Amino acid sequence: LFDRAELAPADPILGLTEAFNADTRPEKVNLGVGVYLGEDGKLPLMAAVRSAEERVTQQHKPKAYLGIDGMPAYRDAVRALIFGADSAALADGRIATVQTLGGTGALKVGADLLHQLSPEATVLISDPSWENHRALFTRAGFTVDAYRYYDAEAKGIDVDGMLEDLRAAAEGTVVVLHACCHNPTGYDLTGEQWDAVIDVLRERGLVPFLDMAYQGFGFGIAEDGAVVTKFIDSGLNFLLSTSYSKSFSLYGERIGSLSVVLGSAEEAKKVLSQLKIVVRTNYSNPPTEGAALVTTVLTDPELRQSWEDELGSMRERIKTLRQGLVDALAARGISDMGFIAEQLGMFSYSGLTKDQMIALRTEHGVYGLDSGRMCVAALNTGNLDYVADAIASVRGA
Numbered sequence: 535l536f537d538r539a540e541l542a543p544a545d546p547i548l549g550l551t552e553a554f555n556a557d558t559r560p561e562k563v564n565l566g567v568g569v570y571l572g573e574d575g576k577l578p579l580m581a582a583v584r585s586a587e588e589r590v591t592q593q594h595k596p597k598a599y600l601g602i603d604g605m606p607a608y609r610d611a612v613r614a615l616i617f618g619a620d621s622a623a624l625a626d627g628r629i630a631t632v633q634t635l636g637g638t639g640a641l642k643v644g645a646d647l648l649h650q651l652s653p654e655a656t657v658l659i660s661d662p663s664w665e666n667h668r669a670l671f672t673r674a675g676f677t678v679d680a681y682r683y684y685d686a687e688a689k690g691i692d693v694d695g696m697l698e699d700l701r702a703a704a705e706g707t708v709v710v711l712h713a714c715c716h717n718p719t720g721y722d723l724t725g726e727q728w729d730a731v732i733d734v735l736r737e738r739g740l741v742p743f744l745d746m747a748y749q750g751f752g753f754g755i756a757e758d759g760a761v762v763t764k765f766i767d768s769g770l771n772f773l774l775s776t777s778y779s780k781s782f783s784l785y786g787e788r789i790g791s792l793s794v795v796l797g798s799a800e801e802a803k804k805v806l807s808q809l810k811i812v813v814r815t816n817y818s819n820p821p822t823e824g825a826a827l828v829t830t831v832l833t834d835p836e837l838r839q840s841w842e843d844e845l846g847s848m849r850e851r852i853k854t855l856r857q858g859l860v861d862a863l864a865a866r867g868i869s870d871m872g873f874i875a876e877q878l879g880m881f882s883y884s885g886l887t888k889d890q891m892i893a894l895r896t897e898h899g900v901y902g903l904d905s906g907r908m909c910v911a912a913l914n915t916g917n918l919d920y921v922a923d924a925i926a927s928v929r930g931a
């Protein structure tokens with residue numbers, strides 16, 4: 535049996551971290567995986583999360599199973615965060631929510647639900663998209679295609695191409711959309727462009743699946759979440775995955791949520807019952823720790839303020855790093871990469887070629903994706919000049 539298993543290629547993102555870890559050069563820099571690192575090059579434990587952890591530990595609660603759909607207080611807290619505490623759709627009971635294993639778990643639970651309901655549907659992802667979108671929806675049994683998104687020439691979004699591709703999609707097609715801080719390009723739709731996309735989704739009877747893994751990293755919690763309100767106001771049914779890996783720096787806790795917004799409480803009840811089957815037959819029920827931490831932070835006014843403030847300084851620091859990289863490159867004679875400062879979120883789509891990315895890795899120990907994606911949130915004042923030197927070297931400046 536097991537001789538049928540072929541050796542699969544390493545994961546395009548996490549495989550890079552394995553290669554990075556094996557690299558013995560002390561000056562190496564990992565800009566591959568999407569992780570925010572502090573000025574000391576280390577993963578931060580946010581102050582609010584630390585306080586929450588102390589409180590949770592002091593309670594010495596026994597480790598009971600959670601319900602299939604997760605911790606009720608967690609669901610309430612994140613639903614208030616995402617949809618607003620006074621959301622009419624919430625009050626109407628039109629939203630089915632489950633706690634999930636990070637954003638990836640939310641996407642997979644959503645994908646399994648959709649496949650159960652509509653196995654013949656095609657899934658459209660952006661071109662390009664987070665590498666795991668295609669793999670995950672393909673594994674869930676879907677045919678996955680792409681809609682135009684990145685405009686390499688203009689360094690922005692090909693909105694006309696995107697709308698054209700969505701208009702050409704068959705009714706019932708699932709459309710995966712990045713709610714904010716598009717991964718990998720760092721280019722987001724404007725409010726007006728979202729309105730145009732929503733119009734086409736409605737006209738064509740498409741099924742939107744919003745993926746929000748970076749709320750707070752673009753302009754702020756409320757600002758980045760505004761797109762969700764747009765979808766609620768549109769009256770469309772849609773799926774929404776969220777992740778607290780990045781915004782709470784809780785990567786290893788695997789904490790996120792999946793919500794499905796529906797037309798009636800009755801529909802939401804049925805959909806929730808189906809979501810529970812997906813969860814029950816995969817991992818039965820989610821873990822407690824991440825949910826307890828996020829709930830404690832979100833429901834304590836002081837901790838919540840501290841969290842928003844710290845997230846705000848992370849966001850601002852990334853912007854400073856972007857500008858720092860642009861300036862350092864300009865000082866080395868590279869003046870055509872100013873767009874790095876315009877992009878949003880953790881990533882920069884650098885425009886470097888695959889060969890240049892490979893040279894960065896092999897010659898300089900600077901690890902980014904072959905697509906040119908680099909995680910600027912892993913830069914610091916100690917490695918920025920080194921990275922700029924390396925880029926200048928592979929660019930031949």
Ligand code: PMP
Binds near residue numbers: 636
């Ligand atoms: N969606 C996007 C667009 C992402 O970038 C990521 C994380 N890299 C995820 C989902 C998954 O998040 P998590 O790590 O919480 O599973």
